[in-house]
Amino acid sequence: MADGEQKKLVDIRDRAFEFAVRSVKLCKYLETNTDVSRNVISQLLRSGTSVGANLEEARAGQSTADFIHKNAIALKEARESNYWLRLVLATETLRNDIRTGIEELRDEAVVITKIVAKTILTAKSK
Numbered sequence: 001m002a003d004g005e006q007k008k009l010v011d012i013r014d015r016a017f018e019f020a021v022r023s024v025k026l027c028k029y030l031e032t033n034t035d036v037s038r039n040v041i042s043q044l045l046r047s048g049t050s051v052g053a054n055l056e057e058a059r060a061g062q063s064t065a066d067f068i069h070k071n072a073i074a075l076k077e078a079r080e081s082n083y084w085l086r087l088v089l090a091t092e093t094l095r096n097d098i099r100t101g102i103e104e105l106r107d108e109a110v111v112i113t114k115i116v117a118k119t120i121l122t123a124k125s126k
Contacts, residue, residue, distance in 0.1 A: 012115050023044060023049060026044070026105065036088055036091075044084035047078075047081040047084060048077075050074070051078045068120055071116055071119055071120050078113040078116060082110060085102055085109060089102055
């Protein structure tokens with residue numbers, strides 16, 4: 001099974017957790033090795049870790065409306081993470097390997113956004 005196919009089979013909460021782990025590691029790196037503003041790093045850290053937390057809350061939703069609401073927050077946070085990652089890429093000179101890692105993380109934010117958006121649409125149609 002190819003890496004891409006295997007990733008599709010992973011639970012969205014697991015993907016969001018891994019996204020959070022990678023976001024934390026990136027923020028630590030940016031803080032000690034770049035001139036990226038602390039505010040940008042803080043915003044990325046907050047949004048990158050919030051996606052999974054809200055998906056976990058959605059899992060325990062008290063109603064369909066609560067489930068949709070928590071997923072909608074996760075969706076907004078994934079979109080925001082994508083924004084901060086794009087901003088870092090646009091404003092910072094980075095080694096190629098670091099740039100590639102951030103681009104992959106940005107791409108994962110887009111994939112998570114699509115999965116969560118589809119989850120919301122499916123829940124609304126029920």
